Amino acid sequence: MVAVLARFLVPLNSLLAAGGARVSAAAESGKARHPLHAMVAKELRLWVATPTYLMNTAVGPALALLAAVSAAVAGPQALASAANVPGVDHDALAGLVSAAFPWVLGLCVAMTPLSASSVSLEGSARWVAQTAPVPSAAIVRSKVAANLLVAVPASLVAGVIASLSLAGGPADAALMVAAPVSCGLLASCLGVLLDARRPRFDWASAYEPVKRSANVAICVGAGVAASFAGGGATLLAGPCAGIAASMAMAALSVLAWKAASRVSLQDR
Template identity: 40%
Template sequence: MGKLKLLLKIQILGTFGLNKALHTDRAKAKRSIALFALAAIAVGVLCVGYSMGVAFSLAEFGLVDSVPFVAVLVGSLAGAMAAFLKTNGVLFAFKDYDIVMSLPVTTMEVVLSRLAALYAISLLFGAVAMFPAFGVYASYAGATAGSVAMMALSVFLAPLLPMAIAVLLAVGISALAARMRHANIVTVVLSIAAVLVIVVVPYAMMGQAGGDDAAFASLVAQQLSIMVSVLPPIAWASEGIAGANVGLFAAFAVVSVVSAVAAIALISNRFATINTLLMASRPQGAFSFDEGKQAKAGARNKLRAPLAALLSKEAARLVSTPIYLMNSCIGYVLVLVAAAAAAVASAFGMLPAELFEGEIGPLIGSFLPWAMAFFVGISSTTAASVSLEGKSRWLMYTAPVSSRTILAAKALLNLAIAIPTIVVSDLLLSFAFGVDPVSAALVVVIPVAVSVFVSVFGLAVDSRRPRYDWKSEYEPVKRSIAVMVTMLSGFVIVAVGMLVTALTGSIGAMILPIVLIVVSWLLFKNIASAPLQE
């Protein structure tokens, strides 16, 4: 148990580079902790507000007994998403694998310490979403002591089953991709498909209940009934809490715990084999004994301008690092899928007629740009791009180009992905909702301005606080303060933008993108004029 505690301590102190900061610069460590706490509180407040809003809405529509089901569902999804996106890099394919396994610890202790990190992340997100919803439920339903106990237990139990499934799914995808020639690309494609299934399928199943003009409360009840029928363990937990059915809740608890224990046993038994498979690399060079081909390749490289060469390098790193690509670009994928789904639904007459009538139509046109900007604001390849240079950062420092060119290439990569995505999504959404020309223009201008800002802001934060001593790409991508602060800035901009739009209308919505572009330009000039940090 003592060794397990030490491994857990290493995992915790490794988060956000706190261990290094504590042993080199305590003042910096305090600033890092304060910044992380501020960002965590801000995100937590947003999650609590959203959770309470959904719970109050269900209660007002007479669906109080459905609140526990939705709360446990959210906790389960938190476990699935956290485990799926973070398995590779935390549990598998970490670069200090040989060092860790040479320590006088058992494989089970290594597995438990790393699964505990995944579980803690899932539990944190789940608790922030579930407790407020349960509070609303208790205030409306007058929950008994037994229900309160089951609500508290469900927060700890909800992530277990989806975590076990998600970890095994992530390992299976990586193992399958590792046997193929373009392993990283296959991993990314399969991972994006899995995320879309996790996120989109619940909404698709709920949408199958719609298509008529029934009352909203009846529609929501019907949608939730579909979810209950296809997710028995969550339904058992909900019935246990709302119906005081201890037997069903016990069944939920047993299934959750047994699945987690089985996953731990399976992973521990195959831990070395799985890591060996995932960390196996195949040389993929362009070397050829044909001197003519080498000469042509060299000529092509010489003709490329420095900015184009650096942009190509950044794109290659993005594609070759699945966790980096998934974390920084999933927002673009989601908004594109959502826009395509809306366009298809509109083409087949599946969108409710109420969306185009009365006051709802103009409201959609006003706030649609900010809905897109939300997904763009949480997506930025720049927030980890400097730190990901890692041990190869000497190339940055010795290259015969200015820091402006190096940083511009990193920002341009994000914009090269964001702008086409935004334009295509705008065309699809404009067709789906029939927005007026001004709103259609804002659906492009606002998300592009937000993308420019988060690109430059993420670059500014990461270039000022780079973290080069990572052992897995997971650390700068998932444990980076720069990534968290950049995502938080996207949240804040969207919240402010929606408020300004609500108070001032289209005028404010037109002014804010101009402000963001100007601030981004001034910020880029500032970071480009300073030398890159070591």
């Protein structure tokens, strides 16, 4: 996976430079851009232009897509055979694998949040955000939006692909999409809340806030716990309970986002 990302890093950076040229041309022509759009574009440019950031946060969505395609091709019976749990009926095991799979996708999406290090990565350039003529809430929204622009499309595509093979009914198909989307939403909002409250600007390499940050560790841990809780609810009470767990995660995400919006970034 790292090799694939590295292979396409140079073309991505070329596209980034081309995008900057197009933005400059648009500015010269007098075409106005919405501040949120500009800030989200800036976050995505930072993501693409920072190899450590890109390769460590793109892995989760990429794994979700890979897992969905593999499951769709292999089918639940093959997955049950690969699990090979002694003393468990093969058909029952296939059903358990299918029921838990939405939360496998959720785990993949939640374990590499962009937002958990997005404030810290401002580093010595944080004065730009501090002096920007926009409220802190708008900056927070841009960081969450950038994370969701990566996580949600991957979640939707992975969920739809996996549901073609593993979903036993409409509720299962809905959960196959809802679980990764809710996990991605929770990781995005919780990550920016943690990093806005306790950013780390004294780093010498982007590796430190991306891989060695307590904010990232806490956010990933919360995502893992949420995925296991959702999977447990689904296995014990069925897909409707899993959908309820997804809705609860969405509600917690809104609370985290509102809390992050109240953090002032100008005095950091």
